[in-house]
Amino acid sequence: MRWKNRLLAAGAMMLCFCAAAQDDDTQSDLRLNPEIETTDTIAPINYSDYPFIRLDKNKIDLNGDDWSALSQKYRAATEGKRRFNIVYLGDSHIQADFGGDIVRQRLARKSHFGGRGLIVPFRLAGTNQPNDYKFSMSTAYTSAKLMRTPWVTEMPFTGIGLQPQTRDYSLSFLSGDYTRTLRLHTRGNAPEPVSVKADGETVSFTASTDSCGLTVINIDRPALDFEIRLKGDKSTVFGGIELIDDTVGVMLHSIGNNGATFSSYNTIDRFGSELSALEPDLIIIALGTNEAFGRTSAETLQNDIDVLLSGIRNYSPEAKILLIGPTECYRRTYQRRRGKRRRVRTTVVNTRAATMAKAIRLYAEEQGIPYYNHYAVAGPASKMKASKVLSRDGVHFTATGYRLWGNLLSDAILQHLQP
Numbered sequence: 085m086r087w088k089n090r091l092l093a094a095g096a097m098m099l100c101f102c103a104a105a106q107d108d109d110t111q112s113d114l115r116l117n118p119e120i121e122t123t124d125t126i127a128p129i130n131y132s133d134y135p136f137i138r139l140d141k142n143k144i145d146l147n148g149d150d151w152s153a154l155s156q157k158y159r160a161a162t163e164g165k166r167r168f169n170i171v172y173l174g175d176s177h178i179q180a181d182f183g184g185d186i187v188r189q190r191l192a193r194k195s196h197f198g199g200r201g202l203i204v205p206f207r208l209a210g211t212n213q214p215n216d217y218k219f220s221m222s223t224a225y226t227s228a229k230l231m232r233t234p235w236v237t238e239m240p241f242t243g244i245g246l247q248p249q250t251r252d253y254s255l256s257f258l259s260g261d262y263t264r265t266l267r268l269h270t271r272g273n274a275p276e277p278v279s280v281k282a283d284g285e286t287v288s289f290t291a292s293t294d295s296c297g298l299t300v301i302n303i304d305r306p307a308l309d310f311e312i313r314l315k316g317d318k319s320t321v322f323g324g325i326e327l328i329d330d331t332v333g334v335m336l337h338s339i340g341n342n343g344a345t346f347s348s349y350n351t352i353d354r355f356g357s358e359l360s361a362l363e364p365d366l367i368i369i370a371l372g373t374n375e376a377f378g379r380t381s382a383e384t385l386q387n388d389i390d391v392l393l394s395g396i397r398n399y400s401p402e403a404k405i406l407l408i409g410p411t412e413c414y415r416r417t418y419q420r421r422r423g424k425r426r427r428v429r430t431t432v433v434n435t436r437a438a439t440m441a442k443a444i445r446l447y448a449e450e451q452g453i454p455y456y457n458h459y460a461v462a463g464p465a466s467k468m469k470a471s472k473v474l475s476r477d478g479v480h481f482t483a484t485g486y487r488l489w490g491n492l493l494s495d496a497i498l499q500h501l502q503p
Contacts, residue, residue, distance in 0.1 A: 129484075129491050136467035137492070141460040144406065144496050148452045151500045154404050157365055158501040161334045162195035169201075169363050170336040173349070174370035174408075178340025179206065181214035182483045186490025188336040191497065198333030200261040202269070202362065204242045204324040211244075211342060216260040221246065223253035230352070231343040238271045240323025241358035243341035243349075245271070247321045252278075255312045259327055262306035267326035268299040269361065272319030275299060282307035296361040326362070337362055345374045346388035356395035364400055370408035370458075372444055373479070376436040377415060382443035389447050406454045406497075409441035411462040414469075414478025431478060433465055456496055458489070 131137060161168030170191065172184050192198065206213035208220070209227040228235040230243030237245040268275065274297060280289045282303055290302045301312065306329060328335070341348065349355055359367075369392075375385055393405060415434035441459040448455035468474035473485035481489065 129488050131492075134471055134473065134488065136463035136471070137488075138461050138463060141457055142492050142496050144454050144456050144500060145448075146454045146500070147449050149404070149454050151404060151454070154366060155501050155503060158191075158334070161198070161332060164196045164330075164332045167198055167332055167363070168334045168365050169198075170334070171359065171362055171364040171367045172336060172338045172340075172370070173367065174340045175344040175374055176340065176342040176480060177370060177373065177486070178338055179214075179342055180212060180483075180486070181216075181338045181340070182486035183481075183490035183493070184336065184338040184340070185214070185216065186487050187494050187497075188338075190491070190494035191501070192334040192336050196333035197261075197329065198331075198335040199263060199265075199329035200259050200327040201335040202242070202324050202326050202337035202339065203257065203259065204244050204339070205246055205322065206244055208246055209244045214338070218258045220256045221248060221253060222256070223248050223250045225249055230341040230348055238321045239352050240269060240271055240321060241352055241355045242269065242323040242339055243344065243352070245321045245323060247272075247318065248316075249318065251317055252313070252315050255314060255322075255325070256310065257325065258309045260308070261327065262308060262329050263310070263327040264303060264306050264330070265328040266301040266310070266312070267294070267328065267361075268301075269323045269326060269358070270298065271321040271323065273317050275314040275316035275320050277301050278313040278315050280313075281311040283309050298361060323358075337364075343374055344371065345378075345380070346371050346385065346392050347380075350388060350391050350395070355392075356397075356399040359396060360399035364403045366404050366406065367396060367400070368406045368408065372410040372440040373413065373437065376410055376413070376434055376440045380440070382439060382446075385440060385443045386447045389444065393451075393453075404454070406456060407444055407448045408456045408458050408493075409444040410437045411441075411458050411468070412465040413437050413474070414465055416478075456493065458493075461492060462489070 131139065157166065158168050160166045172178055172187065178184055188201075200217070203217045203219065205219040208225070209229050211229060213219070226236050226247045226249065228237040228239060228245040230239065235245065237247040239245050274293055277289065277291045277299065280287055280301060280303060282305070287303050287305070289304075292300050294300050326337070372385070389407075396403070396405070413434050414431050416431055438459065445455055445457060447453070462468060465474055465478065468485065469478065472482055473488060475482050475485070
């Protein structure tokens with residue numbers, strides 16, 4: 085775990101991506117390139133320090149759904165009897181993984197841990213990345229991001245694509261968690277492993293192609309630091325690597341993209357089928373913030389949700405789904421004041437966040453889908469900002485804020501998984 089501590093310290097220094105374009109009414113550049121405030125990321129969370137939180141609202145409304153079988157699967161995984169996979173899908177709130185890693189710790193690492201799960205090469209594509217892993221490629225490559233269109237590669241379900249420009253190359257990555265099995269989530273022709281170094285030493289390995297067409301590599305001992313030499317062709321596009329330490333236990337896979345909406349993921353062909361390769365038991369979807377900065381109507385939002393969930397259910401019919409709506413936030417607006425030549429920028433509460441949150445909640449109630457009312461739990465943006473839970477930009481949370489919400493969400497989920 086010493087590597088993980090070093091990575092966390094280094095990642096906190098490297099995470100900020102400053103906005104280069106002039107702010108506009110939608111704050112699009114800020115939402116695509118968030119500046120996460122990482123001060124005090126490891127301080128313990130005490131709910132009493134945040135009296136505005138509605139702890140009485142910190143629960144999941146099942147809306148008639150039955151999680152008893154899901155609870156049994158989770159308990160079996162914590163006892164080392166099966167695998168339990170959680171997918172945490174969302175936008176910039178998920179991409180940095182501050183809150184997601186808290187959920188991972190609470191639901192996975194404190195029970196029977198199956199492995200780190202999916203890691204995505206965000207930084208190689210030019211955007212911020214979680215702090216607990218590093219990723220590099222030995223050759224020139226073409227990269228694509230979900231929210232930067234048109235895509236110059238095929239787009240994997242992770243929202244990030246890396247296409248190597250040579251036939252022979254190496255992938256290197258370092259994680260804070262031990263790994264025995266690697267699954268390469270790719271599009272195009274699956275690459276062939278030539279050699280594997282683990283923690284600096286060449287090791288024996290077995291490689292195969294699984295039923296999803298993915299390359300799977302098994303090594304004879306767990307390791308943190310990998311270098312994989314691969315041979316293939318230029319059709320391969322990497323979306324991420326799944327790090328697995330055990331065939332049983334709990335794993336959480338975070339998939340987040342800055343600026344993403346429900347409709348963004350709907351633009352990825354084969355999204356549902358590729359997501360199903362993770363064999364999810366529980367899929368947590370936290371979206372809606374970015375819709376609050378556009379002109380999306382409640383009706384359009386609900387239709388986008390329906391399309392996304394239909395695609396997921398076609399390929400993962402047994403998976404349970406949990407929807408999470410946005411919290412209150414701020415937006416920037418420009419007004420031309422009397423006697424002023426230039427417009428003056430002001431910050432106001434983004435009332436559309438409440439509209440989007442309500443639309444998601446009503447959809448969940450009508451469709452019998454569990455819902456976590458983050459808007460009600462979090463309280464007003466003014467109090468979040470005063471308590472340094474909401475960052476200076478008024479949209480993203482601080483690292484401490486993400487950790488706070490990760491703990492609260494974990495509490496709400498565990499109420500049903502550990503009744």
